[in-house]
Amino acid sequence: MDPVSTPQHCPTPRELDDLELLTTGALLPLTGFGEPGSVITIDLPAALAEASEVELVDPEGLPLAVLAPQSGAVTSLTHAQYGPFRRLHLTPQQTRERHPHRTLVPVTDALTVADLEDVRRLGPVLLVALSGHGTPALSPVALVRATLAAADLLTDAEVVVVPLAAHGDAAADHALGLRVLANYAGDNPVHALADRDADRDADPDYPSAIAEIVERDQPAPDEQGLVLFFTGLSGSGKSTLARALMDRVLEQGVRTVTSLDGDVVRRNLSAGLTFSKEDRETNIRRIGWVAAEISRHGGLAVVSPIAPFASTRADVREMVEDAGGAFFLIHVATPLEECERRDRKGLYAKARRGEIPEFTGISSPYEEPDDAAVRVDTTGRTIEAALDDVIDALAASGHLDLRTEYPTDDPAEDPAVASAEQPRTDDDLHVLFVCTANICRSPYMEQTARALAGDAAITFAGAGTHGLVDQPMDEVMAATLSASDPAFRSRPLTRDLVEWADVVLTAEASHRALVIEEHPRAVRKAFTLGQFARVAQESPDLHGRELIAEAAERRVRPLPEDDIDDPYRRGTASAEAAAGRMSGMLALVVPALTGASTQEES
Numbered sequence: 370m371d372p373v374s375t376p377q378h379c380p381t382p383r384e385l386d387d388l389e390l391l392t393t394g395a396l397l398p399l400t401g402f403g404e405p406g407s408v409i410t411i412d413l414p415a416a417l418a419e420a421s422e423v424e425l426v427d428p429e430g431l432p433l434a435v436l437a438p439q440s441g442a443v444t445s446l447t448h449a450q451y452g453p454f455r456r457l458h459l460t461p462q463q464t465r466e467r468h469p470h471r472t473l474v475p476v477t478d479a480l481t482v483a484d485l486e487d488v489r490r491l492g493p494v495l496l497v498a499l500s501g502h503g504t505p506a507l508s509p510v511a512l513v514r515a516t517l518a519a520a521d522l523l524t525d526a527e528v529v530v531v532p533l534a535a536h537g538d539a540a541a542d543h544a545l546g547l548r549v550l551a552n553y554a555g556d557n558p559v560h561a562l563a564d565r566d567a568d569r570d571a572d573p574d575y576p577s578a579i580a581e582i583v584e585r586d587q588p589a590p591d592e593q594g595l596v597l598f599f600t601g602l603s604g605s606g607k608s609t610l611a612r613a614l615m616d617r618v619l620e621q622g623v624r625t626v627t628s629l630d631g632d633v634v635r636r637n638l639s640a641g642l643t644f645s646k647e648d649r650e651t652n653i654r655r656i657g658w659v660a661a662e663i664s665r666h667g668g669l670a671v672v673s674p675i676a677p678f679a680s681t682r683a684d685v686r687e688m689v690e691d692a693g694g695a696f697f698l699i700h701v702a703t704p705l706e707e708c709e710r711r712d713r714k715g716l717y718a719k720a721r722r723g724e725i726p727e728f729t730g731i732s733s734p735y736e737e738p739d740d741a742a743v744r745v746d747t748t749g750r751t752i753e754a755a756l757d758d759v760i761d762a763l764a765a766s767g768h769l770d771l772r773t774e775y776p777t778d779d780p781a782e783d784p785a786v787a788s789a790e791q792p793r794t795d796d797d798l799h800v801l802f803v804c805t806a807n808i809c810r811s812p813y814m815e816q817t818a819r820a821l822a823g824d825a826a827i828t829f830a831g832a833g834t835h836g837l838v839d840q841p842m843d844e845v846m847a848a849t850l851s852a853s854d855p856a857f858r859s860r861p862l863t864r865d866l867v868e869w870a871d872v873v874l875t876a877e878a879s880h881r882a883l884v885i886e887e888h889p890r891a892v893r894k895a896f897t898l899g900q901f902a903r904v905a906q907e908s909p910d911l912h913g914r915e916l917i918a919e920a921a922e923r924r925v926r927p928l929p930e931d932d933i934d935d936p937y938r939r940g941t942a943s944a945e946a947a948a949g950r951m952s953g954m955l956a957l958v959v960p961a962l963t964g965a966s967t968q969e970e971s
């Protein structure tokens with residue numbers, strides 16, 4: 370490293386917001402960090418505190434300002450160039466020049482119908498979106514979006530963005546806010562909106578354009594990104610429980626999951642790190658960073674490092690929450706004696722002999738969490754029992770319900786309950802055939818099945834994952850039927866049709882996957898025709914609904930050779946080949962289905 374180069378430091382998001390306000394003159398007369406009694410402070414690593422100058426850089430390494438650590442003075446180098454809505458970040462001076470003669474309205478939350486009524490009375494306004502770290506009720510970018518949407522609904526409104534951060538001291542932050550607004554306002558009036566904290570629980574009445582932004586920014590807990598963080602001593606059961614939990618997630622088939630297991634991370638992402646306090650912190654921050662990114666996109670990350678330090682766990686929580694994810698901490702609280710008794714990897718014995726330095730629980734501390742969502746001691750318990758504690762707590766949190774095969778928090782939405790409560794217009798078994806456009810394969814299956822079923826109490830329907838609307842059956846395919854139904858018209862697959870069906874039989878595995886992706890609760894009743902035909906063949910004693918339940922229970926995977934290839938526009942031979950295969954499968958499936966219906970009737 371060049372010994373004369375100025376050392377660099379990347380401040381926290383809160384500090385970066387403060388830096389922007391210091392360098393734009395928004396905090397005047399304050400111009401530097403660390404004035405006595407001020408909440409505008411910056412934390413430097415010990416190694417930099419003695420430096421005469423430190424270059425403050427943004428997360429991508431762009432130098433923003435030079436800080437003199439002793440005095441706290443900052444000299445601006447450049448203004449941050451990146452970030453959404455950067456063009457709306459004006460200095461107080463630019464604001465006063467560009468937007469004179471307006472009433473300033475500070476905004477920290479999406480505006481309601483009542484807020485807009487209030488603002489409309491003010492004449493020309495400047496909505497000041499206070500988007501700094503910890504200040505807005507929405508994410509910073511959604512606050513700006515919602516404020517722009519509000520401006521669109523007013524006759525004469527402009528928007529400026531000011532990253533006024535919160536510092537955890539309500540009185541100091543209030544005073545700072547007043548000062549910043551005074552600097553932006555100059556001689557213009559400032560109008561405060563009614564405080565909404567009093568009725569926070571009430572459902573705010575937003576205009577629809579704003580409601581949409583709020584909803585997208587604040588997904589329901591079960592749609593939010595999620596980090597499941599298992600912490601505990603080596604051998605406490607973190608990996609075992611994490612793996613068992615992931616299996617449940619995969620079996621449910623609704624969410625994908627990324628695992629960041631302690632040992633696995635140490636072999637890959639954190640290869641080369643030791644078990645010193647510093648390296649452990651680096652290790653956990655890396656895990657936290659990756660997990661937070663996964664949660665930013667609505668994903669599910671399961672992480673299971675020891676993570677012995679409370680402050681590093683708190684950092685990860687913050688990273689995840691800043692990314693819009695939920696952080697769910699599971700303390701696997703198996704006591705040291707039990708972990709040592711298990712000593713699965715023989716590490717405790719080595720640590721006791723002094724062969725492994727800084728071993729957690731023996732020669733390195735483990736700080737017990739006091740912020741865990743659930744605490745599980747696995748001593749003397751089965752893995753299933755311990756896992757149930759985690760699954761129950763998770764379900765109660767609203768983030769992930771692994772208790773049923775179907776994720777629902779509304780019992781009426783559970784298909785078992787729904788079908789019992791929903792009046793059926795008939796007792797027939799409902800069979801839905803699905804292909805792509807609903808003009809070749811599914812109408813062939815539907816009409817052939819109907820002919821095979823005769824008078825049995827069974828109703829057939831068809832639809833396409835990309836179903837054409839209101840088209841007749843493809844002529845080449847129709848010619849393979851002895852009597853094709855002239856009244857047939859194609860249609861796309863809908864939720865109602867999937868709910869109507871007792872069983873959904875698809876031409877190809879890709880159709881089945883699409884059905885399940887869009888209607889996760891159909892996972893127990895959607896099969897390829899070929900897959901279902903195999904189950905029917907292997908279970909000759911089962912009929913109707915029992916056969917469908919058996920197929921769901923067996924979880925046999927659809928095989929590639931089960932697929933009926935699309936004959937559309939491939940000529941008569943292809944159509945006849947497809948027809949032959951479907952007929953063969955239906956000859957197994959339809960009698961197997963109707964057998965039960967006939968028995969139920971008698």
Ligand SMILES: Nc1ncnc2c1ncn2[C@@H]1O[C@H](COP(=O)(O)OS(=O)(=O)O)[C@@H](OP(=O)(O)O)[C@H]1O
Pocket residue numbers: 602603604608631632635644648649650652653673674675676677714716725726727728729733
């Ligand atoms: N000194 C020392 N202390 C603790 N653990 C040690 C040590 N040396 C090696 N191991 C093995 O490394 C696994 C823990 O790694 P982690 O990345 O989870 O630890 S930490 O979170 O960074 O503290 C841990 O795996 P688990 O048993 O899965 O927890 C141990 O097998």
Ligand SMILES: Nc1ncnc2c1ncn2[C@@H]1O[C@H](COP(=O)(O)OP(=O)(O)O)[C@@H](O)[C@H]1O
Pocket residue numbers: 601602603604605606607608609610673711713747748749750751752753755
């Ligand atoms: N109820 C339980 N839950 C989890 N693990 C258990 C339980 N009972 C016994 N064990 C055993 O404890 C050991 C835990 O090891 P592991 O999951 O690798 O822990 P860690 O990842 O915390 O180091 C495994 O051998 C596991 O079979």
